[in-house]
Amino acid sequence: MNDITPYVVTLNAGQTYQICQCGRCSSAPFAADNCPKAFSLHNRQKQLVWLCSCGRSAAMPYCDGSHNPRNEMTVWGALREMTQDLLGHFRK
Numbered sequence: 001m002n003d004i005t006p007y008v009v010t011l012n013a014g015q016t017y018q019i020c021q022c023g024r025c026s027s028a029p030f031a032a033d034n035c036p037k038a039f040s041l042h043n044r045q046k047q048l049v050w051l052c053s054c055g056r057s058a059a060m061p062y063c064d065g066s067h068n069p070r071n072e073m074t075v076w077g078a079l080r081e082m083t084q085d086l087l088g089h090f091r092k
């Protein structure tokens, strides 16, 4: 099972955020002052967003689901894997 999850954060209206894209800032998802790959994001309205934590998104800085290998599977393959995960929990 994939343990990578996006950062779920609420951004305030009218604020500009520096988003970490280097993957090493301890303040992630927000960039530290010395982040070499900070992404400037101006937010117009208060909103809950999913920010990428894996670096694979094609819609940076937002999560597009690329962190999940199940996104490349067929529906039946994903269902089979999810069923096996679920059964694994009951067998413990």
Ligand code: FES
Pocket (backbone or CB within 6 Å): 004, 005, 006, 007, 051, 052, 053, 054, 055, 056, 057, 062, 063, 064, 065, 066, 067, 068
């Ligand atoms: S965390 Fe979802 S695409 Fe990176």
